[in-house]
Amino acid sequence: MNAIDRQANRAGSVVMVPSCEVAAASSDRRISAVDVFCGVGGLSYGLAAAGVDVVAGIDVDGSCRFPYEANVIGARFIERDVRDVTAEELSGLWPEGATRLLAGCAPCQPFSSYRKGVSPSSDDRWVLLRELGRLVEETQPDFVTTENVPRIEGKAVLADFVRMLERLGYSVDSEVCRCTDYGLAQNRRRLVLVASRFGTATVPAGDLSGCPPKTVRQAIGGLPPIEAGGAHEADPVHRSRGLSALNRQRMAASKPGGTWHDWPKELRAPCHQRASGAAFKNVYARMRWDQPSPTITTYFHNFGAGRFGHPEQHRTISLREAAILQGFPEDYQFAPEGDPAPLATLGRHIGNAVPPPLGKAIGHSLLSTLTGVDAP
Structure with a gap:
């Protein structure tokens, strides 16, 4: 059944768990995630498809609420500016005793190649990665992930973020990824960073690296x-x-x-x-x-x-x-x-949006780091 047929048959139906979402992983390899700058849920959806328990998404734009809650099943959307989120509020979102993931893909526009000749410091969104760093420092979750455009490499805001993570004892890995390697029919490149307190963090390699890209x-x-x-x-x-x-x-x-x-x-x-x-x-x-x-x-x-x-x-x-x-x-x-x-x-x-297949690969990588085995 194609997309249009599914849309036509949806009227009056109960919203079901999307077909790409896998069965919940066993309790000994669960990770609970909060996604700040969640948007319409691309990263959260991908993490959930990998078996991560996404408990909440936070975004300043209330128009993201419907798509986020309709597709990231069981997750709560919170309309809030990340600069107003406190450590106490954030910590209260994770279940007690959970292995905690803080995901946060700050807006990329300040560093985009489409803004040639414009200084990132002229855009107040460039400091939002620092706000993610503040929340990491104040709550010290078990895992952290973020992604952005490749041009953020070499910028002080990213270097400061990495130094903060390393000072807190995280293993940190970052890599510029080609989204065609993860199954997208799109020449998109993104810098992905993962940090772990449970062993060596690894940015996931795409399963389709070296294969002809999807068209x-x-x-x-x-x-x-x-x-x-x-x-x-x-x-x-x-x-x-x-x-x-x-x-x-x-x-x-x-x-x-x-x-x-x-x-x-x-x-x-x-x-x-x-x-x-x-x-x-x-x-x-x-x-x-x-x-x-x-x-x-x-x-x-x-x-x-x-x-x-x-x-x-x-x-x-x-x-x-x-x-x-x-x-x-x-x-x-x-x-x-x-x-x-x-x-x-x-x-x-x-x-x-963060492409969901990239989010899924990140989720599998973090679960593998937690359990010490390759994700399925």
Whole structure:
């Protein structure tokens, strides 16, 4: 049954545990996790699929509540700025006697390559990793994990975080990971850090390292067609942004894997005529069926923001397609039944999310560190 069929059959049904969630691990290898900066639950969902008991997610954005609680079964969503979370409140979320994991993937935008020429210190979100460090120092959980964009390597905020962990006696490992190695059809690279007080911490290697990467066609080729600005009647999340008349012409003239150089000159933007704009070839462009997608950003629904055109249909990729390329299950619930899927809000959440397969690999690695055996 495909994603659209599952969406159509969901009306009136009881929300079930997602199929990717494995049976609970035995009590001697359980880890209880709290996920700060949890967003719509990508990391939490992946950790739960590995057998980690995710008890709560914390995020300042209340629009994350529905998708988080609808998909991370049994976890509580707490709408709170991490800067206001106290050690006492955080410690009270973990069950008494639990092996505790604090997961926290601070916003990556201050360090993103899309912000070239902008100092991270000019964005107040860059200090949020320090807030995660404060909570680690005050509660000293058994495990810690975080991820961010590769450009955070070499930055003082990360070096300070690692030194703090080592001072507290944690084993620390960090690695820049390619998400194609974890089964994503997306050329996304992320720095992953894990820290452990139960032996040597290890960033998990992807099971598919060295294998041909999953392609866009394999990930989203089976979804039904939709029009630009439209949505599928059975799945409101399978919707795309509308196009202006000019951008419709540009889309029609675009080739998979091509650039705006393929367009007739009359369709080119003024910036394309200048020398400073000639190098920007990965905007107003289509994906290719036979390759992974580019990194899914928070602006993937905008034709002019990157190579986000559908390989075949004259539109940008839909919310659902972007979520699948991010590794979310095809039936992940992003909005209540019958509610329209807000394009900009969900676009931001999907682009910001930790891919669930990466979260699952991290969960397996931490469980293996705890028990001293390889996770299944």
